[in-house]
Amino acid sequence: MESVVIQPALAADKVSLFKVITTKDEIVIGISEGDLAQIEGQNAGGVAKMLVTKGSMSVWQYAVRKSAGGDLEQSPLHKIGLIASDSLRIEPYATPLRVLPIDESKK
Template structure:
């Protein structure tokens, strides 16, 4: 199975969040504008098309954490692999929290 790896981005890159839903669970992933620009469709549909075409891809999983200031924020948790599946759905995810860029996630 061929795999596409989405590389970590520089801190200045804006991150868009998406919810990936399967029959078992759901996770939130983040992709930079640069990563999205390389996909056909530049949106959730582009991610779905990439998964169908390549079979799998690596992305950053995002989760809520507490910032040093005490505020909640969406931050990169770990890199995960997504595998194409019939029960998979990808949709935009809107968060009222600050979104931490991928390069800043380990602070």
Template sequence: MESVVTQPAFAADKVSLFKVITAKDEIVIGISEGDLAQMEGNAGGIAKALVAKGSMSVWRYAVHKSASGDLEQAPLHKIGLIASDSLRVEPYATPLKVLPIDESKR
């Protein structure tokens, strides 16, 4: 039996991707290296921070096509997460290029 360990995908400026799963749906979020360091640097730390704060703002990521036609993970827009008992946060691995967060698009 093989064991597969997934690591979050990283962009050039160290954006980590995570999948947030609720009873209704799942989304992919990106968190910058600096913000992630304040949350223990892992999915468990994100979950703890969310429960402690009750809510938090993060960047939602989605697959889009670049100008050259390649698929890549790109920040879509900033969203708010609300703590919930049915919430799970886990690392999200992708073979695609992960674009950095552009804070000017808030």
């Protein structure tokens, strides 16, 4: 895969955001620093390679929401499963919004 100049957005405890694109739709996912450290390359190419190698993986889907103070922020929505597909593309996702950390207790 090509090297990407844009770095993924990071939260305070380092959640990297990526956009997953298929022929039908696109979503934003977050991968914690610990999980990303286990992925070769620790980038979109590594995530794509791991997905193809394993066939599927569990990740957190992220969405924009309003905070209690009214500011927009990227927040974990729920844990989802990704399945490898020929029409899948994964790329870093940059956002100007605050990125909230993953709360594993909300699985």
